[in-house]
Amino acid sequence: MKEQFDVTIIGGGTTGLYTAFYCGMRDMKTKVLEYQPEAGGKVSFFYPExxxxxxxxxxxxxxxxxxxxxxxxxxxxxxxxxxxxKVTSIDKLEDGSFVLTTGTGDKHYSKTIIVASGLGTFDMERVMLPGSEKYMTSIHYTIQRIQQYKGKKAAVISDSRVGVDWAMALENVASEVHLINHDADFKAVYEHDIDKLEASSVQVHREKxxxxxxxxxxxxxxxKLNSNEWLEVDDLLVYQGLKIEKSLYEEWGLPTEKGRIPVGHDMSTNIEGIFAAGDAVFYPHKTMLIASGFSEAMTAVNSAKKTIDPKAKSQVYSTVIYKHS
Ligand SMILES: Cc1cc2nc3c(=O)[nH]c(=O)nc-3n(C[C@H](O)[C@H](O)[C@H](O)COP(=O)(O)OP(=O)(O)OC[C@H]3O[C@@H](n4cnc5c(N)ncnc54)[C@H](O)[C@@H]3O)c2cc1C
Structure with a gap:
């Protein structure tokens, strides 16, 4: 059964999620396809706290x-x-609608598409040590809820500012914090952050x-450290950099500028029926901010609605639609 949606949104970051809501405002049958196991995009991944x-x-x-x-x-x-x-390809069918194919070969059918997939997909570089598979539930790649470390002994493996930030944030919550850096220095850290680190109770293990x-x-x-010292640790946080896979926009037939999709004022792309919003788009003076994505989402949805139903209103008010709440 080919269930067809009015609109399929690629990406469930803040822009994609808000796009989905706004599609509901325009009474469109909506689907969201997101690469990560959870929605939220960069906000959830990089700075939930x-x-x-x-x-x-x-x-x-x-x-x-x-x-x-x-x-x-x-x-x-x-x-x-x-x-x-992960959406890997987009094909236009004879009737002007689309089929989106994912990495697993699944197909999704849609009259229009809104691309809200930012600059592509990202994953953390994972730690591979003896014991890491067995204790993977104690290994974390982002600080999701800092309170989960309350009273615990935590170690951070990192050679960068991210690790220093995490160690300092954990210091207020965990009972003990170790920061392990294979190098003597931390990358991209301000001097005053290092001063704060040195003055804190974080135990820094350099060149270990x-x-x-x-x-x-x-x-x-x-x-265990390579110096043969054992540290008591309940939770391990690891930041060894990101694995970023650039978006496949060119492969989808969408030309790019600086890795992003040039769009018109109506958030249209060069392919009729495909619109874009959020960090995925490029236009002069574009701001890469959450609020910009929300605004672009509304325009993209209104444009997609007009593509399906040219007589539809250009915009609607929530105060009129949600009369009783
Ligand atoms: C450290 C940091 C701090 C920031 N601070 C602020 C701030 O204070 N205020 C502010 O407004 N903005 C801030 N920003 C910018 C803000 O986070 C972004 O503008 C916003 O997250 C963009 O949202 P988005 O949904 O457009 O893209 P993203 O959040 O990048 O979401 C895109 C989603 O698409 C998914 N995806 C990608 N490719 C595919 C595919 N092929 N198939 C399926 N899914 C796919 C990704 O997994 C991701 O979930 C900050 C950014 C960073 C990195």
Whole structure:
């Protein structure tokens, strides 16, 4: 059965999620395809714990809270959301509609497409040590909820600013924090951050590497350094850089500028029926910000609606649609 959607959104970051909500406002049958197991994009991946101050209406909101709210808003219109899938190709069918194919070969049918897939997919470089498979539940690649480290002994493996930031954030919560750097210096760190690190209770192990993980059979309890020293550790955080796979826009027939898709004022791309929004797009003076993505999403959805139904209104007001709430 080829279930066809009015619109399929590639990417479930903040832009993709808000796009889904707005598709509901325009009464469109909507699907979201997201590569990560969870929606939220860069905000969930890079800074869920950080406060964001430049989204209208929120004087300050933590990344994960903003994502939870945008996700709640999206789910209110009950879109079909498929996570853990990577769109690899897009083909236009004879009737002008599209078939999107994922890495697993699954096909998704849609009248229009909105590309909200940022600059591509990203994953953390994973740690491969004796014991890491066995104790993988104790190994983390982002700080999702800092309170989960409360009173625990934590180690951070990193040679960069990200590791220094994490160690300093954990210092306020964990009972003990180790920062392990194979190098003598940290990359891209301000001097005053190093001064703060040195003045903190974080135990910095420079020019050391972790060589083995050990535990009680269920959870991690200790970590061995190449100096043969064992550190007592309950949780291990690792930042060894990112694996970024650039978006496949050119392969999809969408020319790029600086890796992003040039769009018209209506967020149209060079392919009729395909629109784009958020970090994925390029136009003069484009700001790479969450709020810009929200605004572009509305325009992209209104344009997709007009493609399907040329007589549809150019825009709608939520206060008119949601009369009783
Ligand atoms: C460290 C940092 C701090 C920032 N701070 C702020 C701030 O304070 N305020 C602010 O407004 N902005 C900030 N930004 C920018 C902001 O995070 C981005 O503008 C915003 O996240 C873009 O959202 P998006 O949904 O367009 O793209 P993304 O968040 O990149 O989401 C794209 C999604 O598409 C998915 N995807 C990609 N390719 C495919 C594919 N082929 N198939 C399926 N899924 C795919 C990805 O997995 C991802 O989930 C910051 C960015 C960074 C990195």
């Amino acid at each position: 950080k406060r964001i101050y430049d989204v209208g209406g929120f004087p300050g909101i933590r990344g994960e809270e903003l994502v939870a709210d945008v996700e709640k808003q999206a789910k209110s219109i009950q879109p079909s959301v498929v996570t853990g899938v 590497t972790a060589v083995e993980l050990d535990g009680d059979g269920e959870a991690l309890t200790r970590l």
